[in-house]
Amino acid sequence: MGHNLNFNEQTGRYSFFSVKEKAWHNLGQVVTDYPTSTEAIQHAGLDYEVVKSQLFTNSIETVQADTGLTTGEPVTVPNYFANVRSDSNTVLGVVGKDYHIVQNRDAFAFFDAIVGGEDGILYETAGALGNGERIFITAKLPDYIRVGNGDDITEKYIFLTTSHDGSGSITAAFTPVRIVCQNTLNASLKNMTNVVRIKHTSGASQRLENAHKVVGLANTLSNQLENIFNEWATVRVKDAEVKKLIQLALCPNKETYDLLKKGAEDELSTAFKNMVEDAFAYAMVNDTQQMDTTKGTLFGAYNAVTGYYQNVRNYKDEEAKLQSIVMGGTAQTRAQKAFELCSSFAKNDNGIFLLN
Numbered sequence: 001m002g003h004n005l006n007f008n009e010q011t012g013r014y015s016f017f018s019v020k021e022k023a024w025h026n027l028g029q030v031v032t033d034y035p036t037s038t039e040a041i042q043h044a045g046l047d048y049e050v051v052k053s054q055l056f057t058n059s060i061e062t063v064q065a066d067t068g069l070t071t072g073e074p075v076t077v078p079n080y081f082a083n084v085r086s087d088s089n090t091v092l093g094v095v096g097k098d099y100h101i102v103q104n105r106d107a108f109a110f111f112d113a114i115v116g117g118e119d120g121i122l123y124e125t126a127g128a129l130g131n132g133e134r135i136f137i138t139a140k141l142p143d144y145i146r147v148g149n150g151d152d153i154t155e156k157y158i159f160l161t162t163s164h165d166g167s168g169s170i171t172a173a174f175t176p177v178r179i180v181c182q183n184t185l186n187a188s189l190k191n192m193t194n195v196v197r198i199k200h201t202s203g204a205s206q207r208l209e210n211a212h213k214v215v216g217l218a219n220t221l222s223n224q225l226e227n228i229f230n231e232w233a234t235v236r237v238k239d240a241e242v243k244k245l246i247q248l249a250l251c252p253n254k255e256t257y258d259l260l261k262k263g264a265e266d267e268l269s270t271a272f273k274n275m276v277e278d279a280f281a282y283a284m285v286n287d288t289q290q291m292d293t294t295k296g297t298l299f300g301a302y303n304a305v306t307g308y309y310q311n312v313r314n315y316k317d318e319e320a321k322l323q324s325i326v327m328g329g330t331a332q333t334r335a336q337k338a339f340e341l342c343s344s345f346a347k348n349d350n351g352i353f354l355l356n
Helices: 037-043 104-114 204-210 213-232 239-250 254-261 270-285 298-312 318-325 330-347
Strands: 016-019 029-031 050-058 074-085 090-096 122-129 134-147 152-163 170-178 195-198
Touching (some): 029 037, 050 090, 134 213, 152 213, 170 213, 213 330, 239 254, 270 298, 318 330
Antiparallel strands (some): 016 122, 050 074, 074 090, 134 152, 152 170, 170 195
């Protein structure tokens, strides 16, 4: 599996750090104590500026009749600029005139502004991908989501990513992570998303400062999720129902859904059946599925889907995994589907997952 971490030739180090845990693909820096934002920027190799540089192109060349010399004057490209990394002069992307750069330090300042003090936010990982055109930060919030007797603990994180190449928006997301298996428990409640997105326009820095609402969102979501997960940990689910949940949550298209609806499982694609079997095996035998909170429970069924994408499924590289699990990709949408199915199951007196 590839990593796509930026290698800084000036420092001879990969642009990534993590606290205590093994660094990404054994690359980057492992630190023993949670750093300040200033230290985190340095550990992750993110202490560079990005500047907008004017773009030029050559005019049509002409040959002077008397000298035979070729001449041509540079022409300014209107309304477009190159985003250039200041420490290496690497071009990170081409952007429009209204694009506003959010420096790496500003991304960390977002976190510093929302939670402070000794019990404040803790920077756990940060890094840069490609040539440094995309950065990401994960920071741990105080307190936990506790399920059952308190042994099944989910930590609360905010994940932020921004790009310097003109693609995508600044994204801050609440991502609860179950400790025992490192599952990202993607879940958005009704009328409430777990993501804040900010465009790279002239007011981006101000809106980034205002994005502290994601912390309020995290607190509201985590309180509600704790109640929901504790309820699910008491709801019994049969093995056949777990498999049905997995089939419905992982269902990739209407054709597959129609086959499931009419019970024509023999006609399902081999790839889909293998995916379902892998997720079901995880649900049945993984150690994290044998806890009081997960074995034979609705909470365990939900974890079967999130755990499959986090711990079983193969990805092209870590960036693809990040996109899938945290940034609105397949894993996140499938986990949300599983969450909705489990919510319906908990309310359904018949105790079955329904095909509508």
